[in-house]
Amino acid sequence: MDKVAITGATGLMGRSLMTILGASFNTQGIGFNRASGNIHKLDLNDEAAITAFLDEHQPDALIHAAAERRPDICEQAPEQALALNVKVTEFLAQQCKKRNIRLLFISTDYVFDGDNAPYDEFSKTNPLNFYGQSKQRAEQAVLATCGxxxxxxxxxxxxxxxxxAESAVTVIAEQVNPLKHSKHDNWAIRYPTHVEDIACTIRDLLKHPQHLGGIFHISNHQALSKYEMACIIADVLGYPKTLLEPQSKPEHTAQRPYNCALKDTRLSKLNIQHQRDFNKAIAQVLNSNR
Ligand SMILES: NC(=O)c1ccc[n+]([C@@H]2O[C@H](COP(=O)([O-])OP(=O)(O)OC[C@H]3O[C@@H](n4cnc5c(N)ncnc54)[C@H](OP(=O)(O)O)[C@@H]3O)[C@@H](O)[C@H]2O)c1
Structure with a gap:
């Protein structure tokens, strides 16, 4: 394993993959609107451009992280979400099989309905919103193409x-205010996970002597509602927590699951664990953004 191509390399997770995998592998990132420098600019909806890229770079592995990941946008523009999240993934899965490239497809906890947490790698999927459905379809296509x-x-x-606003976690720092009340969902339970922990886990999977196919779950173990995250963020920013209002009912266009806790049973058996304390890590992220 030497050459690793990464789609979505200009996105939140992709940038971290580029940095962390770049220390161990020969990486080639793919981006689109934000592609610059060494990042290859490519519209993944253009199949000829994908095959030309694969012909030229001949990666050993391809990490497919590009997606439309905003549930409300997926609901508003379903055709575009289907094209990128499902059709592109299907095509990449076929091309990777044909070329003997190892494909790692990034999916989401939103493939679950959130009613029966925790979920292990073999739990039945039942997405509640269009984004989750598109990722479920993509997962099925990937596994059907090549086990x-x-x-x-x-x-x-x-x-x-x-x-x-780039992340559903850090956007809370924009919503909290030192002088005004702000409302935060206190219903859904989330497990905010740092992209560096994802990247380190994927690096370890790629370096593992066995070829590890099938489904993996990567998740931080700390359970928090958005309101609880807002309290931590208010502390970091020095804002009064008394201005934060917990909301007991979610307010979104697209339906969200209640609790999609992901059990990482396969990674635990492999002793691959990258976890960090949310309170410390979010403080670092916010302080470096000031
Ligand atoms: N963010 C989350 O909280 C979250 C949660 C669960 C799962 N995930 C999954 O994790 C993966 C990474 O998410 P992320 O938050 O890093 O995404 P992101 O920051 O929104 O980045 C999306 C990436 O997709 C690329 N892209 C979009 N349309 C493209 C096209 N037509 N051709 C080529 N590239 C295109 C973008 O490139 P340009 O910007 O250069 O156009 C960007 O690099 C996704 O598969 C997502 O479903 C994310």
Whole structure:
């Protein structure tokens, strides 16, 4: 294993994959609107451009992280979400099988309905919203194309953001205010996971002597509602917590699951564990963004 190509390399997770995998492998990132420098600019909806890229770079592994991951946008523009999240993934799965490239497809905890947590790698999927359905379809296409391909499910992510609204976690720092009341969901339970922990886990999977296909779950173990995250973030920013209002009913266009806790049973058996304390890590992220 030497050459690793990464789609979504300009995104939140992709940037971390580029940095961490770049220390161990020969990486080639693919981006689109934000592609610059060494990142290959490519519209993944263009199949001829994908085959030309694979012909030229001949990676040993391809990490497919590009997606439309915003549930409300997926609901508003379903055709575009289907094209990127499902059709592109199907095509990449076929091309990778044909070319003997190991595919690692990044999926989501939103493939579950959230009513029967925790979920292990073999639990039945039942997505509640269109985004989750698109990722479920993509997962099924990947596994049907090649049993050796890998699916990696992750929960809500945070890390070094280009702007606070880039992640559903750091955006809370924009919503809290030192002078005004702000409302935060206290119903859904989430497991905010730092993208560096995902990248370190994927590096370890790629370095493992065995080819590990099938489904993997990567998740931080700390359970928090958005309101609880807001309390931690308010402390970091020095804002009064008395201005934070917990909401007991979710307010979203697309339906969200209650609790999609992902059990990482396969990673535990392999002794691959990268976890960090949310309170410390979010403070680092926010302080470096000030
Ligand atoms: N963020 C989360 O909380 C979360 C939670 C669970 C699962 N996930 C999954 O994790 C993966 C990574 O998410 P992320 O948050 O890092 O995503 P992100 O920051 O929204 O980045 C999306 C990436 O997709 C690329 N992209 C979009 N359309 C493209 C196209 N037509 N051709 C080529 N590239 C295209 C973007 O490139 P440009 O910006 O350069 O156009 C960008 O690099 C996704 O598969 C997502 O479903 C994310």
């Amino acid at each position: 050796q391909h890998t699916i990696i499910r992750v929960p809500v992510l945070y890390g070094d953001v280009t702007h606070l």
